[in-house]
Amino acid sequence: MSAARVPVIELKAVEKSFGAVEVLSGVNFVAMAGEVTALVGDNGAGKSTLIKGIAGVQSYDSGTILFEGKEVSIKSPVDASSLGIEVVYQDLALCDNLDIVQNMFLGREMVRSISLDDETMEQKAASTLKGLSVRTISSVRQKVSSLSGGQRQTVAIARSVLWENKLVILDEPTAALGVSQTKQVLKMVRDLADTGVAVILISHNMQEVLAVADSVQILRLGQMVANLKASETNLHSIVSYITGAESLSINGEAAL
Amino acid sequence: MSEELSFKEEGKVFFNNIRHGxxxxxxxxIGFFVLVVLFSFLSPVFFTSLNFANLLQQSAPLIILAMGLVFILLVAEIDLSAGVTSGLVSAIFVVTLKNLGIPWWLAVMLALLVGVGIGLVIGIMVSKVGIPSFVVTLAAFLAFQGLQLMVIGQGGLYRIESPEILSLENGNLSVAFGWALAVFLVGFVLLSGLISRKRRRKNGHANRTISVLYFQVAMTALVVFSSVYFLSLHRGSNPEVQIQGVPVAVLVVLVVLIPSSYLLNRTPFGIHVYAVGGNPEGARRAGINVGKLRIIIFMIGSGLASISGLMAASRVGTVDASAGRTVVLSGVAAAVVGGVSLFGGRGRLTDAVIGGLVIAVIDNGLGLLSLPSGLNLAVTGAVLLMAATADALSRKHGTLTGR
Incomplete structure (x- = not known):
């Protein structure tokens, strides 16, 4: 990681409270282009809250967001997507009553004169899925309600690939998947980063994190306790930071 | 890409869908046809050209009201005040027409503007203030009845003196126009189907087997041509007076239905409506302005209720302080009977047409049998409950199978 490179996103001292509960207390966070940045931490550590601020779903109380070095304010999902930020949520945020094409283009439908350009959208959706070597989906005109968990996840990730994004955030993409589907999704994640996109991966599975991530940033009780290189750390060390066994160490050269 | 299914396999998919609710x-x-057959046996007057035209005119205000409700139900909201909105708007229409001395079309514009304005207020209350639509429209339901009484005046009764408005529910199209309309409708179904197939083939997408399209066209042609033929027969009791042709009300319904269906099926707005009904949070995260969309939906709903109110006024020929009271919740009933889900995200505008016809047929048929008047409300209630049961069960089945 050369020092001259500007991170795609950089958070400085962001804070967020819900009433008396301080969920994020002065968190710094960085994600670089072409890298998978894993964001890990126990339940309630503040991962989701951190991500929601970047996604424009729920803004921070204070702190600075730098996008490609420039200070930005992200007040709504529209702000986020116009910057090129795409989030794939754990609960997927797909609409069951719509088909795959409609879901992939939701909010950004293609229009020819005054009506929907269904043919072009269908073609793009199909070729995106094909590009991700998805073979389990027979028709892109299927309703999402008829898909399995893995297929839904694939559609959700394909949605983020379809739009040439600069930053893709994946919230536990493999939590509900079987072994082979997990493998396929992780390969998608790596491929996505290799195209030059900054990928933030939230996961509870440390093996998975170590396998696919370039850097690991660890949240504990609303504070960033470590920023490690995946190649220079190990499972035991990460778990110690998560549980608090390891002492506070930012930019943790002090790994075990 | 999926392989093309044969006609037989399409049939299997169809029955499979039915089995899964x-x-x-x-x-x-099916209910509509069963009722038609039943009433035809029970009453000699029912299956006549005169009564058929009458039935269509009777159902038109209800269908338009129900189309407004389809929009609202699709985003999983409710409008209890649609019926009284239609009454209030018709009252404003007759009073302005009579007292301000303005032309009929200006009075119509004014009335529709009030209607859309009502929707705007309801929409803001629901989506910006955050009051459940049930409560907002219940309040409107009460308040508008009072407003209507104030507009019309105690015991007031206004006769509609605009022949243009009266012809909406009492006029007939010429026989030639009726046939032209029929040819247009069938041709439209056939051509739009063929064009879409051609475009899909050009882009290398799979098409459904052509027999499905032919089947659709044949069914449309059967219904449309036989209806127009039936309506083109002389139906006056007095041989001196020629009464024949498709009622103007049918044209009004089509003029509302076609653009609204286009809006719902072929534009991003339409997809957003279904998305908000299916998963509001997902829609929001996809960047859809859910609040604004809800407001627009209530404006469309109240706007259509206003058109329905003018149609109802045209049918009766007068407006009094209780106009609109008879259709209070029939719009909701018609939409739900037609198959629109009360839980949002599922339903079409044509469902409102079918549901409206079913409710009108119950009303019309039981009326002809001169049974106690309470019976038709009880039957309508029972039919609504059956439709809502089917809706709830199919949803429950969906959750059980994780779909």
Whole structure:
């Protein structure tokens, strides 16, 4: 990681409270282009809250967001997507009553004169899925309600690939998947980063994190306790930071 | 890409959908035909050209009201005040027409503007203030009845003196126009189907087997041509007076239905409506302005209720302080009977047409049998409950199978 490179996103001292509960207390966070940045931490550590601020779903109380070095304010999902930020949520945020094409283009439908350009959208959706070597989906005109968990996840990730994004955030993409589907999704994640996109991966599975991530940033009780290189750390060390066994160490050269 | 299914396999998919409770408007269509056959046996007057035209005119205000409700139900909201909005708007229309001395079309514009304005207020209350639509429209339901009384005046009764408005529910199209309309409708179904197939083939997408399209066209042609033929027969009791042709009310319904269906099926707005009904949070995260969309939906709903109010006024020929009271919740009933889900995200505008026809047929048929007047409300209630049961069960089935 050369020092001259500007991170795609950089958070400085962001804070967020819900009433008396301080969920994020002065968190710094960085994600670089072409890298998978894993964001890990126990339940309630503040991962989701951190991500929601970047996604424009729920803004921070204070702190600075730098996008490609420039200070930005992200007040709504529209702000986020116009910057090129795409989030794939754990609960997927797909609409069951719509088909795959409609879901992939939701909010950004293609229009020819005054009506929907269904043919072009269908073609793009199909070729995106094909590009991700998805073979389990027979028709892109299927309703999402008829898909399995893995297929839904694939559609959700394909949605983020379809739009040439600069930053893709994946919230536990493999939590509900079987072994082979997990493998396929992780390969998608790596491929996505290799195209030059900054990928933030939230996961509870440390093996998975170590396998696919370039850097690991660890949240504990609303504070960033470590920023490690995946190649220079190990499972035991990460778990110690998560549980608090390891002492506070930012930019943790002090790994075990 | 999926392989093309044969006609037989398409049939299998169709029955499979029914078995899994995804029936759409099918129960209502079957119900409609069963009721028509039943009443034809019970009453000699029912299956006549005169009564058929009458039935269509009777159902038109209800269908338009129900189309407004389809929009609202699709985003999983409710409008209890649609019926009284239609009454209030018709009252404002007659009073302005009579007292301000303005031309009829200006009075119509003014009335519709009030209607859309009502929707705007309801929409803001629901989506910006955050009051459940049930409560907002219940308040409107009460308040508008009072407003209507104030507009009309105690015991007031206004006669509609605009022949243009009266012809909406009492006029007939010429026989030639009726046939032209029929040819246009059938041709439209056939051509739009063929064009879409051609475009899909050009882009290398799979098409459904052509027999499905032919089947659709044949069914449309059968219904449309036989209806127009029937309506083109002389139906006056006095041989001196020629009464024949498709009622103007049918044209009004089509003029509302076609652009609204286009809006719902072929534009991003339409997809957003279904998305908000299916998963509001998902829609929001996809960047859809859910609040604004809800407001627009209530404006469309109240706007259509206003058109329905003008149609109802045209049918009766007068407006009094209780106009609109008879259709209070029939709009909701018609939409739900037609197969629109009360839980949002599922339903079409044509469901409102079918549901409206079913409710009108119950009203019309039981009326002809001169049974106690309470019976038709009780039957309508029972039909609504059956439709809502089907909706709830199909949803429950969906959750159980994780779909």
């Amino acid at each position: 995804r029936m759409g408007a099918l129960p209502a269509i």
